[in-house]
Amino acid sequence: MEEINLSAQSEQKTHQVLFTGNAKDYFGIWIVNILLSIVTLGIYSAWATVRTKQYFYGHTSIDGHRFNYLATPMQILKGRMIAFAIFALYAIVTTYSPAMALVFFVIWAAAIPWLINQSLRFNLRMTSHRNVRFGFKGGYLDALTHFVLLPIVGALTLYIAMPWVMKKIDTYIHNNIEYGNKALRVELSAGRYYGAVLRCLIVVIGFGVISAIITGVMGSFGDPGSLGVAMVFISLGFNFLAISLLAGIYQSKVRNHIFANAQLEDVATFESKLDTVEYSLLLATNALAIIFSLGLAFPWTKVRKAKMLAAATTVTLSENAEQVMEVYRESQSSLAEEAANVFDVDISLT
């Protein structure tokens, strides 16, 4: 491995991923999006989606070339209208007939792998860099295995196998990503996932011990009644900190691991040096800011996170970066992506 790197070094260049957006500009876009979406009874939200995505894509660049979001508002609006019609039908049918809710649930469960694939495919197909689109080639059965069957296996082993399942899922997603005619390859280790989860467990135990001590100390100060309210707030704040820390640990460790072990054949390798403590603090302060500003801090938190993620990431490009060929595929419908949105199926790429 090292020899290849040495001999190829002259043709390789490492680039810092740049994010050039700022909270003030995005705030204007965000709040106008909200107002216009409400005033137009939701129709403008298709335009709002395009503007938001393009704001973040267009402000993210590698080697001086920005990303682009290619979906058009009309494309999104069509998918959204169909998804919304299905949702309306679902809302009405399930309110008036609990038995039909069961039928809906079965159809829905069978459609989930398809929805996840289509949603990933749409989002990647609508992303381009240097006028070459990304793609996703995962199939229904693979998605069924990874998103439905394996998690069941994980649960049956009392979650002992869950980190391994998470590794399998991440491998499935990333190994099916394409950039033009080049495929992304990841080689992930279950050990790293267990390591990340183990750190999370240590934090959980640590927090458990500390809160037990605090409860004990506070309890010895008599009058539990007046302490009750204070305790509720302290434990809420505590849980909150713990959750941010857990998400921060897991996400940063896994992201760094995936980036270190991914390569776009002959074109690019990646590195992520996301600091666990910094990232956890960012997640915790972001959540607090959103709550205490009644949501108004949302644009600031989103920009802040994008900045930290970009700053932690570098991409090493080979001279082949100029030779990636576009692969033309059938046009994409946004239906699955919108259905996933309206029914709250959340799949996000790290």
Add this chain to the structure above:
Amino acid sequence: MKIFGTLYPAGSSKAVTCSASVFDSKLMLNHEDGEQKSYDFASAILGEPILGQSQEITFSDGSRFLPADVKFRWPTERKRLKLVEKLEQNLFAVLGAIVLSPILIYGIMFKVVPAFAVQTYDLVPDSVVQEMGEQSMYAIEQAVLEPSTLSAQEQQTVTQLWDDSLQKLSLSRDQFKLSFYQSDFFGANAFALPHGQIVVTDDLVKSMQDHPLALQAVLLHEIGHVEKQHSIRMAAQAAAGAIAFAMIFGDLEGFAEVVLGTGSTILQQRFSQDMEKEADEYALQHMKQHGIDPKEFAKALEIIVEQAGIELENDEEGAWSKYLSTHPSIKSRIDYANAF
């Protein structure tokens, strides 16, 4: 005027530094290596103009040209592109949006959606109501009800009160049905289903053995729920609410999540509190009309509260819990009945 930038030819990841000039409907691109190419400007598609980003242009062959200057905007007749970007940067528009958005969200959630729900519940056919009631009853029965242990005589006493109530209200006996069940889950309680079935629990009947008129007050309250179509209204409200939220707010991030999460809960609870008041009013009106002392209603509430082991003093938890509870403060309902 020369526009410097990068051309991304269609079909590959190549990038070529270029300068462009617009002549009428043509755009001339001069590559850095001396090559020249002209594109039709009128048929090209303009990218979204976004603050801090230059505006891309895509030609009909799929090539894209991105000017270097982040402030650059192509000349266009399309007003939408210009207007939105102006709004986003206008201080007054932004401040206005901050103030107006929550007001509009409030208006839609608390005024428009309930009004819309009221319009829809008349449209629900009787067969659907019947079906909805039967399915709900089946689910509740499976989950938390057991066969009644009341003696035939105990049931007979209640049935007489029931028949008497229906007669007083001039309601047909075919449309209503009284059922007895034992339930640890509900304790001493009663509930109504949309198709006219009313369930009273064994504990309720036993606890009101010495106060038949109080039990009758409970029956009247439940009949009130059916007569005022509360279940249907609740369902219509929930469905209309879910649809409106998905349509208008489904895509709003952040703020919407905080505001709407609590908003829809409060909305549901408030709606439910209003319906309890309406059913109370229905019962009290008819009691007065037929010479039953409204204080019997207060008595019934006191017995239910006592059975549930709630202390009345603790019921006045203040403004916050009032918004979060499905039933209005029991104390206020008792006071209201006593003063009726």
